[in-house]
Amino acid sequence: MGDIVIPSEFNERYSKLLGEDNKIFLDFCKKPLKKCIRINTLKVKNTDKFIENLDERYKLEKVPFCPYAYFIDHLNPGKMPEYFFGEIYIQDAASLIPPIALNLNPDGDEFVFDACAAPGSKTTQMAQIMNNKGCIVANDASNDRIKALFFNLESYGVMNIIVTGINMERPVPEKLYNKFTQILVDAPCSCEGTVRKDRKVLSRWSVRLLNFLSVQQKKIIKNAINMLKKDGILVYSTCTLAPEENEEVIDYALGNFDVEVEEIEIKNLKIREGITEWNGNDLSKDLKKCIRIYPQDNDTEGFFVTKLRKI
Numbered sequence: 432m433g434d435i436v437i438p439s440e441f442n443e444r445y446s447k448l449l450g451e452d453n454k455i456f457l458d459f460c461k462k463p464l465k466k467c468i469r470i471n472t473l474k475v476k477n478t479d480k481f482i483e484n485l486d487e488r489y490k491l492e493k494v495p496f497c498p499y500a501y502f503i504d505h506l507n508p509g510k511m512p513e514y515f516f517g518e519i520y521i522q523d524a525a526s527l528i529p530p531i532a533l534n535l536n537p538d539g540d541e542f543v544f545d546a547c548a549a550p551g552s553k554t555t556q557m558a559q560i561m562n563n564k565g566c567i568v569a570n571d572a573s574n575d576r577i578k579a580l581f582f583n584l585e586s587y588g589v590m591n592i593i594v595t596g597i598n599m600e601r602p603v604p605e606k607l608y609n610k611f612t613q614i615l616v617d618a619p620c621s622c623e624g625t626v627r628k629d630r631k632v633l634s635r636w637s638v639r640l641l642n643f644l645s646v647q648q649k650k651i652i653k654n655a656i657n658m659l660k661k662d663g664i665l666v667y668s669t670c671t672l673a674p675e676e677n678e679e680v681i682d683y684a685l686g687n688f689d690v691e692v693e694e695i696e697i698k699n700l701k702i703r704e705g706i707t708e709w710n711g712n713d714l715s716k717d718l719k720k721c722i723r724i725y726p727q728d729n730d731t732e733g734f735f736v737t738k739l740r741k742i
């Protein structure tokens with residue numbers, strides 16, 4: 432990717448956040464993203480044999496922090512027969528992290544709300560971790576995107592699912608309060624972290640946009656926290672690294688609701704801790720437990736993930 436234009440304000444912000452590492456960050460923003468596939472274990476029962484077969488045709492490299500995902504040298508995995516059969520999902524490696532950060536298991540006792548679910552990368556991944564047991568309510572405010580969600584749920588063999596179209600910026604009905612054991616808020620965001628696959632992201636970028644999104648994200652997390660049971664887990668994630676859309680949203684949640692930040696422990700994942708000061712404002716020290724995934728650290732997209740527990 433040759434002549435990508437980095438806005439000067441973007442550059443200044445990341446100089447502040449990263450110091451000397453800003454150069455390598457900007458270099459990685461210009462590097463094409465490695466293709467990554469997730470093996471859909473809802474359909475593929477013998478993963479060893481499946482991988483053996485793929486390995487004969489393509490160069491595969493295990494994603495170090497996810498046992499069922501691989502980088503692949505295929506230029507367009509969407510043309511692979513395995514994709515048409517719903518056996519692989521094309522998903523960036525960093526986008527695998529939020530479902531892994533939740534406390535999901537295959538035992539079937541979780542009632543999960545996926546607040547911003549379409550087109551369903553993480554919903555289908557959560558269903559696979561849960562082995563199609565328990566129940567996921569997959570929600571999205573966009574009717575068009577819900578069509579893609581339905582398509583993916585069907586293609587990937589997801590059975591433990593209910594789909595809803597609640598606008599999470601508006602107050603949710605009280606009958607939905609304190610209902611879910613786990614919630615994923617994979618919030619709409621400025622997508623800074625996806626610049627390696629979509630260079631248009633930076634032509635739409637402005638600090639005004641980040642501040643606008645931050646207001647929206649605070650409304651969404653507030654409503655999601657209301658829906659979470661006491662002692663339940665909420666993972667908040669974005670594919671951006673802007674503090675306004677990340678630490679400032681979590682700081683708002685910590686200051687206004689009964690939630691605390693939990694440590695996220697994922698083996699073989701290189702992370703940087705959340706920041707506790709931005710634009711001259713002190714934020715909660717607990718934000719250090721949030722994780723920032725910079726593109727240069729694991730050769731992925733950029734991502735931000737936080738795990739909250741309702742107390």
Ligand SMILES: C[S@@+](CC[C@H](N)C(=O)[O-])C[C@H]1O[C@@H](n2cnc3c(N)ncnc32)[C@H](O)[C@@H]1O
Pocket residue numbers: 546547548549550551552553554570571572573576597598599600601617618619620651
């Ligand atoms: C980052 S995308 C979600 C990606 C999805 N989790 C996945 O892994 O495939 C954010 C989603 O939030 C939805 N959204 C935006 N505003 C919303 C709102 N107020 N309530 C619910 N969903 C919303 C968008 O339609 C979009 O599908």
